[in-house]
Amino acid sequence: MAALHFHFDIDGEDFSSAGEASVEMKKKLRQLGFPSDVIRRCSIAMYEGEINMVIHANGGNADVDVYPDKIVIVLEDHGPGIPNVELAMQEGYSTATEQIHNMGFGAGMGLPNMKRYTESLEIETQVGVGTKLTMVVAV
Amino acid sequence: MTVKELALALELEPVCEAEPDREVTGGYTGDLLSWVMGRAQAGDAWITIMSNNNVIAVATLTDAALVILAEDVHPDPGMAELAEKKGINLYRSPEAAFPLCAKVAALL
Numbered sequence: 001m002a003a004l005h006f007h008f009d010i011d012g013e014d015f016s017s018a019g020e021a022s023v024e025m026k027k028k029l030r031q032l033g034f035p036s037d038v039i040r041r042c043s044i045a046m047y048e049g050e051i052n053m054v055i056h057a058n059g060g061n062a063d064v065d066v067y068p069d070k071i072v073i074v075l076e077d078h079g080p081g082i083p084n085v086e087l088a089m090q091e092g093y094s095t096a097t098e099q100i101h102n103m104g105f106g107a108g109m110g111l112p113n114m115k116r117y118t119e120s121l122e123i124e125t126q127v128g129v130g131t132k133l134t135m136v137v138a139v
Numbered sequence: 140m141t142v143k144e145l146a147l148a149l150e151l152e153p154v155c156e157a158e159p160d161r162e163v164t165g166g167y168t169g170d171l172l173s174w175v176m177g178r179a180q181a182g183d184a185w186i187t188i189m190s191n192n193n194v195i196a197v198a199t200l201t202d203a204a205l206v207i208l209a210e211d212v213h214p215d216p217g218m219a220e221l222a223e224k225k226g227i228n229l230y231r232s233p234e235a236a237f238p239l240c241a242k243v244a245a246l247l
Contacts, residue, residue, distance in 0.1 A: 015193075016191065016192040016193065016217070017192070018193060018196065019193065019196030019197070019199075019200065020196075022196070022200055023196060023199050023200060023225070026199075026200060036181065036202075040181075040201075040202075043200040043201075044176055044177055044200070047176060047196070047197075047200055048173060048176070051173075103172075103189075103191050103193060104170055104171055104172040104189045104191070104193065104194075105171075105172055105173065105193070107171040107172075107173045107174055109171070109173035109174060109177065110173060113173060113176070113177045116177070117177070
């Protein structure tokens with residue numbers, strides 16, 4: 001059973017406010033007294049997911065379950081899905097537009113960063129239906 | 140060294156001095172936000188030429204001590220207000236990123 005559950009709606013309309021949910025989650029984890037390294041890894045993983053949802057899927061939902069020994073972050077969107085997950089996992093691969101690049105994103109680091117900073121990353125995706133990411137960060 | 144002391148030594152122009160007494164413990168430079176997100180450390184002086192609001196989110200999440208907009212870059216509209224709201228120290232400088240990095244490294 002989860003000790004605590006947090007839900008965030010991620011607005012896909014406003015790119016400049018992307019990251020709000022990650023900042024809010026970070027604040028809550030800090031209030032709960034988690035080690036800074038755990039908070040950092042959760043923040044990076046969730047921020048990358050949040051940015052991806054805003055860039056590619058017009059927003060989505062984030063659900064964070066906080067257990068004493070792990071934090072589970074589930075990100076779900078109804079965007080275009082990922083046609084080739086293996087390719088998307090490669091550092092440097094990106095389908096982001098020029099405009100997104102100009103804002104400092106689209107370096108092709110999103111999914112690789114999520115994998116690097118979490119214990120596990122599970123991707124369920126279907127083209128034309130959406131994507132669900134489940135990430136676990138051990139405490 | 141505090142943010143305020145570093146800002147004075149580098150003759151930085153304050154955009155938002157939210158927490159000037161914060162300790163600066165390191166430095167990082169980069170403009171690709173995902174890259175910075177994964178590598179900048181808490182307490183860093185982050186030097187960048189990116190000036191959009193997402194910089195503030197990344198500074199918040201990485202716990203950067205301050206952000207320095209280099210190369211005479213001006214903050215985008217709303218960036219100063221967002222920095223104030225999130226408690227981020229934000230400065231700007233006419234100098235390029237490289238000399239700024241060298242000076243930060245020499246001072247710390």
